[in-house]
Amino acid sequence: MPVPLYLLALAVFAMGTSEFMLAGLLPDIAADLGVTAATAGVLTSAFAVGMVVGAPLVAALARRWPSRSTLLCFVLVFSAAHAVGAATSSFPVLCATRVVAALANAGFLAVALRTATTLVPAGRTGRALAVLLSGTTVATIAGVPGGSVLGAVLGWRATFWAVAAICLPAGVGILTGIPAHRGRQSLAGGPPLRAELGQLTGPRLLLAMLLGALVNAATFASFTYLAPVVTGTAGLGELWISVALVLFGAGSFVGVTVAGRLSDRHPGLIVAAGGPLLLVGWPGLAVLADRPVALLTLVFVQGALSFALGSTLITRVLYQAAGAPTMAGSYATAALNVGAAAGPLVAGATFGAAGERGPLWASGLLVAAALLLALPAREVLATDRGSVAPGRGEGR
Structure with missing residues (x-):
């Protein structure tokens, strides 16, 4: 994999740390x-809503912009939003900074996905996506637990300041590592915006986006409220939150790595094998949440699955949207974050009826809905042997 792809992953690490770190900071x-x-x-939902709205909007606005300067601008805005968030004492202002940060994150990820597909040969989109998403999984292994420990020792504001600081070397890496011309899109050389937006009328693309959103909603439903489960249901100390986050992150890294090697050629196999296991795992975690060993083991397993x-599923979105080279990344980003927005809202509504275990049961129901939709639509998960990655055309 090319070095610029890992530089993009560094910025995704900083942004992933921010997106996931609230799981360990919410009580404080x-x-x-x-x-x-x-x-x-x-x-968490405010951040996700900003991502959902921002991804297609910013991607459409940035179609004519060179990728390097665009990515750098988004990283700097993201850093500034966290600095303001760290300094405020107002919850509404903090919410607003999360939305601004989300817009910057959405724009960055949409352009980064677009750029990543131009850095690898056609047919290796899944591998490129795995490298890019490794920034998120490393964030859950190191950045989020580290932020949780930092928050426990120095307060949650220190974690926000740390994220703002991490963005700066990421910006330097983008400035020095991404070629100035890389990812530049010309409307004359590609389909018009209306044609790219027209791809959203395709049922296979919409179904792939819906499946990805449901699975991600299940992930965020439980991950957002993992801290109360660890300290409340399991009765563990506050520092065990970081242990649980590390285990979830380690599992997610394993899952992304394995999927990255298989998702281009065997997407149906991953869904057929991993889907039922994920479905059983969330209710199992709800039942065994009061047993620390079982809780921590299943957190790792569920992160991987x-x-x-x-x-x-997000790789399938990129393939199904191959006819929208400048917008495909925004469709994938929007699908991820529709789930990230809906998951915590669904989970929060279960507290009254099911207490701290409610989000775990909600995750199981969301996965069940995804599998019920996927079962009669297996063609969406079939390998597109004739397709090309977004950002590439035939003969390029």
């Missing part, structure tokens, strides 16, 4: 700003 944020844990969970299945 809620206490500091005088809101409930369920209300604090809205911060969630990211293997989720990354495979």
Whole structure:
């Protein structure tokens, strides 16, 4: 894999740390700003909503822009939003900074996905996506637990300052590592915007996006509220939150790595094998959440299965949207974050009826819905041997 792809993954690491770090900081944020844990969970949904709205909007605006300067601009805006968030004492202002950060993240990820597909040969989109998403999985292994420990020792604001600082070397890496011309899109050399937006009327693309959204909703439903399960249901100390996050992140790294090698050629196999296991795993975790060893083991397993299945489905989005070379990345980003927005909202609504285990049961129901939709539509998961990756055309 080319070095610039890993530089993009470095920026994704910083952004992934921000997106996931609230799982370990929600109790402190809620206490500091005088809101409930369920209300604090809205911060995750606010970020995801910004990603959903921002991905197609920013991708459309950035179609004419050179990728290097565009990516650098998004990283700097993302850093500034976290600096403001770290300094505020107002929950509404903090929500607003999460939306701004999400817009920058959405734009970055949409352009990065577009750029990544031009860095690898056709037919290796899954591998490129796995490298890019490794930034997110490493964030869950190192960045998020590290942020949780930093928050426990110095307060949640210190974690926000740290994310703002991490963005700066990522920006330097983009400036020095991405060629100035790489990823530049010309409307004259590709389909018009209306034609690319018209791809969204295709049922196979919409179904791939829906499946990816449901699986990601299941992941975020439980991950967002993992801290209360660890400290409440399992009765473990606060620092065990970081252990659980590391295990989830390690599992996600394994899942993305395995899926990256198989998703281009055997996507149906990953869904057929991983889907039922993921479906059984979430209710199993709900039942065994009061047993620390079982809890921590299943957190690892569910992280691996969630990211293997989720990354495979998002790869299918990129293939199904091959006719939209400048917008395909935004469609994948939107699908991921529709799930990330819906998951915590669904999970938060279960607290009253099922307590801390409610989000785990909700995750199982969301996966069940995805599998029920996938079963009669297996052609969406079939290998597209004649297709090309987004950003590439025939003969290129």
